[in-house]
Structures are given as structure tokens and as C-alpha cells.
Amino acid sequence: MLRSIVAVLNHKKVVPLVFLIPFLTIFVLFKVYPVILAVIMSFQNFQGITSQEWVGLTNYENVFELVRFNQALANTTIYTIGTLLILIPLPLILAVLLDSGRVVQSTVFRTLIFLPALTSLVVAGTVFRLILAEDGFLNLFLSSTFGIQPQRWLEISNLSLPSLILVATWRWTGINILYFNSGLVNIPRELYEAAVIDGANAFQMFWRITLPLLRPTTLFVIVLSIIGGFQVFVEPFILYTGGGGPGDGGLTMALLIYRTAFTSFNFGTAAAMGVILAGIILVFSLIQFRFFGTFGREE
Amino acid sequence: MSKSRFLMLLFSLTFILGSISVVSAQTATDLSLWVFVDRHGLFMQHQAERWNEINPDRPINLTYEQIEYTQMHDNLLASLLVGTGAPDLADVEIKKFATFTKGVLHFIPLDDAIAPYRSDIIESRLAPYSANGHNYGIDYHLGSFVMYYNTAILEAAGVDVDSIHTWDDYIAAGQQVTQDTDGDGTPDVYMTSLETTDIFSAYALMLMMGGGTYNAEGQIILDSPENVAALQFMQDLVYEYGIARAASGGGHHAPDHYVDLTEGRIASLWMPQWYMTRFPDNMSSELAAVEVVRPMPIFEEGGYTTTMGGGTGTVITDQIDPSKIALAQEFLAFAKLTYEANVSLWTDLGFDPMRVDVYEDPALLIAMDDFSGEVPFTYIQAGLANVAPEYTGPFYPEIATIFQTTALYDLIENQKAPEEVLAAALAELQAMGAEVGG
Numbered sequence: 088m089l090r091s092i093v094a095v096l097n098h099k100k101v102v103p104l105v106f107l108i109p110f111l112t113i114f115v116l117f118k119v120y121p122v123i124l125a126v127i128m129s130f131q132n133f134q135g136i137t138s139q140e141w142v143g144l145t146n147y148e149n150v151f152e153l154v155r156f157n158q159a160l161a162n163t164t165i166y167t168i169g170t171l172l173i174l175i176p177l178p179l180i181l182a183v184l185l186d187s188g189r190v191v192q193s194t195v196f197r198t199l200i201f202l203p204a205l206t207s208l209v210v211a212g213t214v215f216r217l218i219l220a221e222d223g224f225l226n227l228f229l230s231s232t233f234g235i236q237p238q239r240w241l242e243i244s245n246l247s248l249p250s251l252i253l254v255a256t257w258r259w260t261g262i263n264i265l266y267f268n269s270g271l272v273n274i275p276r277e278l279y280e281a282a283v284i285d286g287a288n289a290f291q292m293f294w295r296i297t298l299p300l301l302r303p304t305t306l307f308v309i310v311l312s313i314i315g316g317f318q319v320f321v322e323p324f325i326l327y328t329g330g331g332g333p334g335d336g337g338l339t340m341a342l343l344i345y346r347t348a349f350t351s352f353n354f355g356t357a358a359a360m361g362v363i364l365a366g367i368i369l370v371f372s373l374i375q376f377r378f379f380g381t382f383g384r385e386e
Numbered sequence: 387m388s389k390s391r392f393l394m395l396l397f398s399l400t401f402i403l404g405s406i407s408v409v410s411a412q413t414a415t416d417l418s419l420w421v422f423v424d425r426h427g428l429f430m431q432h433q434a435e436r437w438n439e440i441n442p443d444r445p446i447n448l449t450y451e452q453i454e455y456t457q458m459h460d461n462l463l464a465s466l467l468v469g470t471g472a473p474d475l476a477d478v479e480i481k482k483f484a485t486f487t488k489g490v491l492h493f494i495p496l497d498d499a500i501a502p503y504r505s506d507i508i509e510s511r512l513a514p515y516s517a518n519g520h521n522y523g524i525d526y527h528l529g530s531f532v533m534y535y536n537t538a539i540l541e542a543a544g545v546d547v548d549s550i551h552t553w554d555d556y557i558a559a560g561q562q563v564t565q566d567t568d569g570d571g572t573p574d575v576y577m578t579s580l581e582t583t584d585i586f587s588a589y590a591l592m593l594m595m596g597g598g599t600y601n602a603e604g605q606i607i608l609d610s611p612e613n614v615a616a617l618q619f620m621q622d623l624v625y626e627y628g629i630a631r632a633a634s635g636g637g638h639h640a641p642d643h644y645v646d647l648t649e650g651r652i653a654s655l656w657m658p659q660w661y662m663t664r665f666p667d668n669m670s671s672e673l674a675a676v677e678v679v680r681p682m683p684i685f686e687e688g689g690y691t692t693t694m695g696g697g698t699g700t701v702i703t704d705q706i707d708p709s710k711i712a713l714a715q716e717f718l719a720f721a722k723l724t725y726e727a728n729v730s731l732w733t734d735l736g737f738d739p740m741r742v743d744v745y746e747d748p749a750l751l752i753a754m755d756d757f758s759g760e761v762p763f764t765y766i767q768a769g770l771a772n773v774a775p776e777y778t779g780p781f782y783p784e785i786a787t788i789f790q791t792t793a794l795y796d797l798i799e800n801q802k803a804p805e806e807v808l809a810a811a812l813a814e815l816q817a818m819g820a821e822v823g824g
Contacts, residue, residue: 152817213641220642221634241635241642242582244795330787333583333636334795349460350783351818352488 129358146359156360158335159343162248166339167316169252170259174312175305177256178263183297185264186271197268201261211258212325216241219250219326247323247336254322259315263308270304271297310372317368320345340364414438414447415713418473419700420462422455426477426526426698429734433721446717455479466492466703474706474714478523480514480697484782487517494702495520499715503723503741510775511740514782515699523699524722527737529658530692530773531590531682532766534665537758538676539563539575539653547678553619556683560629563653577629579643579652580620582794583636585786586695590656591616593693593774595685600779606815606822608785609808617797617804624798632798644668656682658695659738659766666756674755679762681769693774738766745770781820788814 095101129146131139150156181200185193203211218224219240226237240246274297282292298305320341323332331338331346340360348357417434421427427450434448451473453461459482465471466486478486486493500512500521508528515523535547543563550556560577567574581587592598597612607613623630634642638657646652648670665677682692700722702714721727728739729749744750745767753761788811796802796810816822 149817154814154817216635216641220645222645223642241640242632243799327583328639330583331791333791333799335791338791346787349463350485350787352463352485353818 125358125361128354129362131355133354133358142355146355147363149356150359150363153356155335155338155343159331159338159340162336162338163317163319163340166248166251166255166319167313169248170255170316171309171312173252173256174259174263175309178260178308179267179301179305181260182264182267182271183293186268197261197264200264203258203260204262208321208325211254212328215250215254215257215326219253225253241326242333244332244334244336247327247332247334250326251319251322251337254326255319258322259312263312266304266308266311267301270301274300306375310375313371313375314368317364317371414445415710416447416449417475417710417714417717419448419450419475419477420458420473421450421452421477422458422479423477423698424452425735426450427452429526429730430475430700430721432730432734433727434717436726437717437720444713446713459485462486462703466705470705472703472705474703474710475718476701476703477698478515478701480525480699480778481783481786483515483523483699484778484780488780491517491522492704493522494704494706494711494715495522496524496702496715496718497521499719500524500723503719506725506743507723507740508742508770508773510773511694511697513775514697514778515701523701524718525697525699525740526722526735527660527697527731528740528770528773529660529694529696530738530766530769531586531594531656531658531695532692532769533654533656533680533682534661535654535678535680536647536650536652536673536676537678539650543653547680550680550683553683553685557623557627557629560623560653561627564629573628573631575651575653576631577653578623578655579633579638579646580624580630580794580798581637582632582798583790584638585789585794586638586657587633587655588617588620588789588794589776590682590693590695591619593776594682594690595619596690596774598774598776599782599785600777602775602777604777604779606779606781606785606812606820608812608815608822609805613808614804617807620794621797621801621804625801639664641668648673660696660736662757662762663736675758677756678758678760679765681765689772690774691771692769694776732763738763742770781815781818784815784818784820785811 096105128139130141130143132142132145133139184190185197190196220226221237221239221242223240225240229235230237238246240250278296278300279292282296287295318341319339323330323337323339323342326332327337331342341364344357344360344364347353347360351357419427419430421430430450431448434446438445458477459479462472462476462478463485472492497520511525511528512521515521515525533550537547540547540559540563543559543565545559545562550559556577563575563577564573565575566572579587589598592613595612595616597607597610597616599606599608601607620630624632634640634646637643638655638661643652644664647655659679662679665673684691700718702711702718706714722731723741725741725744728741728744729747731737731739732744732750739745739750745763750763751761752763753759793807793811797804797807812822
């Protein structure tokens with residue numbers, strides 16, 4: 088009896104499952120189950136485990152009546168586009184530079200750029216408040232270098248998103264460099280040697296070899312950035328100590344969901360917002376995979 | 387270490403630990419408390435020690451856990467929601483309290499425990515932690531608004547701080563103080579700063595004018611004429627009289643605002659009494675020699691002299707063992723409302739007590755180096771002649787959020803009319819399901 092159980096467990100097709108069980112258990116319990124629950128909750132008037140009733144699509148109708156929802160959706164979209172415009176090219180160029188062997192002490196640079204990812208966000212929030220202050224470092228830098236008038240970064244609604252993108256750049260550049268770097272390592276050096284013999288210059292090599300061969304990595308980083316961008320919560324939360332900033336200029340979808348659930352105690356509407364957000368991210372990701380041809384044929 | 391010796395050690399350890407728990411179970415009643423400010427926890431523990439001295443037959447073993455502000459409230463909400471995991475006692479901040487009153491309320495009423503002390507305290511302080519006619523929480527302080535002045539700036543402009551009694555005096559003084567020292571067209575010193583991402587500047591004026599968020603009957607009164615007047619007054623301080631600016635960083639707790647105060651760019655501001663602790667904690671010690679506390683200016687003779695701002699109430703959750711409820715209620719009132727406790731509120735925490743009789747206590751009437759060597763409490767007490775009450779209701783947190791995000795920003799930065807700002811706030815509350823006037 089015992090022997091047959093051991094035999095079954097040792098079977099080639101069973102062993103991987105056995106190893107996967109701990110992960111799957113946690114995944115199902117803490118990810119899948121809450122997601123299903125959230126979808127159910129989005130159709131309920133949810134007030135504690137003891138009082139909940141089915142309300143159909145009311146929560147979804149409520150969502151679109153809230154002026155803040157449109158604002159949060161617009162803010163989040165602009166923020167995501169902003170981070171994409173900076174957090175893809177900048178880390179890519181920096182990674183290529185660091186990888187090129189032309190940078191002295193590249194390990195030191197790499198560590199320095201990566202450090203923000205390890206920094207306490209509470210500390211970072213306070214530091215950035217001082218950097219972005221009216222007589223702070225950013226205004227000092229902008230006025231001395233470019234002659235730009237001091238801006239009230241933390242107090243003007245329209246400057247909230249640029250401030251948040253700045254914080255995101257500081258926080259995520261290092262991590263994205265790390266991704267690009269691991270992609271670069273996998274590009275065979277012979278290709279560059281052959282290109283040099285053919286008389287290609289550095290730009291041509293970057294454009295014709297590095298970029299195309301980095302495509303899977305780039306796609307990965309773009310997808311992660313979009314998901315991260317739409318889910319942004321921590322940056323505004325720390326920069327504006329829990330709020331959406333002046334005039335709610337930094338209000339994001341995740342912040343609004345949090346506010347709806349834990350300030351208004353309206354879990355149903357919050358869940359509905361969550362489902363909508365998940366839908367948006369899903370659609371964007373699918374378009375990307377389709378656009379970059381990752382479904383099926385490639386790799 | 388041999389196996390047997392290890393087992394022996396393990397056995398004796400278990401035995402010792404077991405006997406400790408048996409002994410303590412026989413004597414003291416365990417009470418758990420969640421706080422988000424460590425000093426609150428220490429204060430309550432100190433009160434538990436005092437309780438144990440007076441009541442040796444019913445000792446309490448109070449343990450507290452400090453959790454970060456947002457997380458503590460979220461954890462409490464979640465554990466009350468699912469019915470397990472909540473502590474016996476918990477601190478609930480004033481802006482968070484109403485969230486707990488939506489749906490089923492999971493707090494134990496404190497009416498009977500408070501009753502013996504009711505005549506000794508400024509009773510309206512209980513209103514923010516009340517629902518359905520019952521009191522559920524007791525605060526750590528009164529939080530009365532006072533004016534903080536930098537006398538060096540005032541004197542340089544030829545203003546005697548003690549000549550300011552009314553808001554008209556304040557505006558006149560402000561126009562003397564607000565100056566463009568470097569001639570670049572914008573003032574470098576302002577009489578005061580107004581919060582655009584927090585509520586204190588606005589709520590103080592609204593309440594002192596007789597407005598506020600809710601009335602005593604629990605109705606939302608955001609668009610009352612008093613509130614319109616209060617917001618108009620704020621706007622006028624900036625644009626009509628030119629003596630105020632939006633606080634750097636949007637609020638009076640922003641690091642860049644502390645810099646403004648330290649550098650002498652803001653001559654005065656009104657904040658609750660607990661803001662006194664921010665001066666030694668967050669600002670340069672040079673301010674200690676010039677900063678003073680004075681009562682709020684008044685709008686009219688016989689009107690409100692101050693109001694209350696902020697606060698944290700301690701509540702008893704319904705997950706407490708029923709056998710402990712009576713003891714917990716009695717202890718909570720003892721820890722917050724007795725004479726000695728109220729003296730400790732000042733000596734331990736630096737807060738203004740809510741009992742009126744302790745204001746004459748020598749422990750409160752001390753000169754403070756942080757405030758020009760004066761006795762701040764004589765001025766704080768002078769302001770308590772007619773305290774405007776603050777009422778709250780289910781949508782109090784949402785109203786605060788609207789004020790902290792769009793309302794005050796639109797009023798000060800976008801110069802929108804007060805009526806328009808308040809109407810927008812009401813419309814938003816309505817969309818959230820609030821019942822807004824007829």
C-alpha cells in the first residue's frame with residue numbers, strides 16, 4: 088500500500104505537482120480566492136460579513152457617477168504613459184552604457200542606481216517632499232541650470248503627476264536596468280564582433296542588433312510598467328501622506344479604491360472599481376502580446 | 387548539551403512559564419490595546435499602574451501594541467468586519483471614527499462609565515465619538531484652537547501681540563506684518579498660512595462662526611451661511627487683505643511648512659493646542675525665545691472663543707470577553723476623566739485636558755522655555771470661555787477627504803466662490819449616498 092503511494096508520488100508527472108503544491112495552496116488561498124470574492128463583492132452591498140445583499144450592477148453604475156473616478160482614471164492613464172515614456176528608454180540606454188564596458192566602476196553605478204528600490208518609502212517620501220519644496224533641490228537645480236522659475240511642485244494640482252513620475256523614475260530605473268541588463272547578457276558577443284568587421288558604428292549596432300534581440304525583455308518591461316502604472320498606489324500615498332495631493336491631482340485608481348473601501352466603508356463599489364481596473368490592465372496586456380506577436384508562433 | 391539535559395531545561399522552562407501565566411491569570415485582568423502613537427500606549431499603561439495602586443483587588447494587566455496610523459485603522463476595521471482578531475481597547479482617530487459607525491457598530495457604549503464625570507468635563511468633546519445617542523470613545527485631549535505668534539516678527543513690524551483681540555485687530559496687524567522685504571513683488575513674510583490639503587485652518591473658522599460639517603441633529607450643514615462666510619473669510623485673508631498664503635506643502639504638518647516657520651516667513655498660525663509639541667520636535671530651537679501662545683481672535687463679543695480640532699478616542703470593541711466589559715469601561719473612564727489622569731494628560735503627553743477644574747493645577751501652570759518662558763496655560767484657559775462644539779456624522783470622513791483634496795484647493799488656489807465649492811462638495815456627498823438637506 089505505502090509502496091504504491093510512494094510509486095505514484097515518484098511518478099514523473101506527479102513529482103512536479105507535489106513540488107508545486109505549497110505554491111499553489113498559497114496562490115489559490117491568497118490570490119485566486121480573494122479575486123473571486125472581490126468579483127462577487129462587486130455585485131453586493133457589502134457591509135460586514137453579516138450584512139450583504141445582491142444589488143446587481145448598482146455598484147458599477149455608482150462608479151461612473153463618481154466625479155473622482157473619471158479623474159482617477161485620467162490621472163492613472165497619464166501617469167502610466169508618462170512612466171512608459173521615461174522608464175523604458177532611460178533604463179535601456181543606461182543598461183547599454185553600463186554593459187558597453189566604457190563606464191568605469193560600472194558596478195558602483197549599478198548599485199547606486201539600484202539602491203532606491205531598497206530604500207524605505209517612508210523616508211523617501213519625506214526626502215522627496217523636501218526636494219520638491221518651493222526652495223528645494225529641484226527648483227534650485229532647474230533655475231540654476233535652465234533658468235526656470237521656481238514651481239510649487241507639491242501645492243499645484245497640475246504638477247502632481249510630474250512629481251509622481253519623478254518619484255517613480257527614481258524608484259524604478261534601477262530595477263528596469265536590471266531587467267535590460269539580464270537581456271543584454273544573452274545577446275551573443277559574436278554578433279557585435281561581426282558587425283564591427285562589417286564597419287557598423289555604435290548606433291547601428293544598437294539599432295540593428297541590441298534593440299531587436301532585446302525585444303522579449305522590452306515587452307516584459309513594458310507589460311510590467313503598464314501593470315505597475317495602473318496599480319500605482321505607494322508613490323502618491325507617501326508623497327501626499329495618504330491623500331491624492333492638492334486638488335486630488337495625484338489621485339490614482341488604487342488610491343480611490345482604497346479610499347472607497349476604508350474611508351467610505353463601501354466595499355461593493357470599491358470592488359467594482361477593482362474589477363474595472365483589472366479589466367483595463369487585461370485589455371492593455373492582451374493588445375501588447377498581440378502587437379508584439381508573443382502569442383503562439385514566436386520563441 | 388546532552389539530550390536529557392536539554393529536555394530537563396525545556397521541561398523546567400515550560401513549568402516556570404506555565405506557573406507565571408497561572409499566577410497572573412489569577413490576579414490581573416488582561417486588557418489589550420492598539421494605538422498608533424506610542425506615547426498614548428505608555429500613557430494608558432501609566433494609568434493602569436495608577437489603577438492597580440488604588441484597586442489592588444481588581445488589578446489590570448494592560449498591554450499595548452503600536453501600529454502605524456493607517457494600518458492600525460485598517461486592521462481594526464478588517465478584524466471587526468470578520469469578527470475576530472480585534473483588541474479589547476483601541477484608539478480611533480476622529481476622522482476615522484465615523485467609518486466604524488457605518489453598518490453594524492462594533493463598539494461598546496461608555497455612557498454609564500462616563501456619567502460620574504460628565505459635569506466635570508467639557509462635554510461637547512464627547513460628541514465626535516458618539517453615535518445613535520451613545521458615547522463610544524473618550525479622547526486624550528481637548529484640542530482647543532490657539533494662535534501661535536512669532537513675537538520677533540510682530541515686534542519688528544511694530545505690533546504688540548497683546549493688542550490683538552478680534553479678527554479685525556488680527557487683519558490690521560497682519561497688514562503691518564506682511565511685507566515684501568526684498569522688493570521682488572511678492573511678500574516674504576506673511577501674517578499667516580492656510581492649509582489647502584488639510585482641514586484645521588478651515589474647520590476652526592467654520593466652527594467658530596457657528597457652522598461645521600454636521601449640526602447637533604446629525605444633519606449635514608456644509609452649505610450653511612456660516613460656512614460660506616468662513617470660507618469667504620479665508621479667501622479674503624489671501625486676496626482681499628493680502629495677509630495669508632497657502633501653507634508650503636499644503637498643510638501645517640508639511641516639512642517645508644516647518645521650514646517656513648523656522649525661517650520666520652510666517653508670523654502666526656492657528657492650530658489646536660497639541661500643535662505646541664511640533665515646535666520643539668520639528669522646528670529650530672531659535673523659535674523657542676520668540677514663539678508665544680495666545681487665545682484665538684474672536685469674531686464678535688459673546689461669540690465663540692475657540693473650538694476643538696483633531697483628536698483620538700479610545701474605544702472598547704465588542705470582541706472583548708464579556709466578563710471584562712464592566713472593568714474595561716470603568717478603567718477607561720478612570721484613565722481619561724479623573725483629575726489625576728487629566729493632569730497626566732498634560733505632564734505625560736503635553737495635551738490640554740478636557741476637565742475644566744485641572745486648569746488651575748500647579749502642574750499645568752508652569753513656565754515653558756519652548757514658549758518664551760511664558761505660562762501657556764493661562765492663555766489656553768482664557769480661550770476656553772465659549773468653546774464651539776463640533777458634531778460629526780457618518781460622512782465626516784468623506785467630508786474631510788473632500789476638504790483635504792479639492793474643496794480648499796479650489797477655494798484658495800483656484801479662487802472659486804465658497805458657495806460653488808460647498809455645492810460641489812454636497813453634490814459629491816450625495817453621489818456617495820449621503821442625505822443632504824431638503
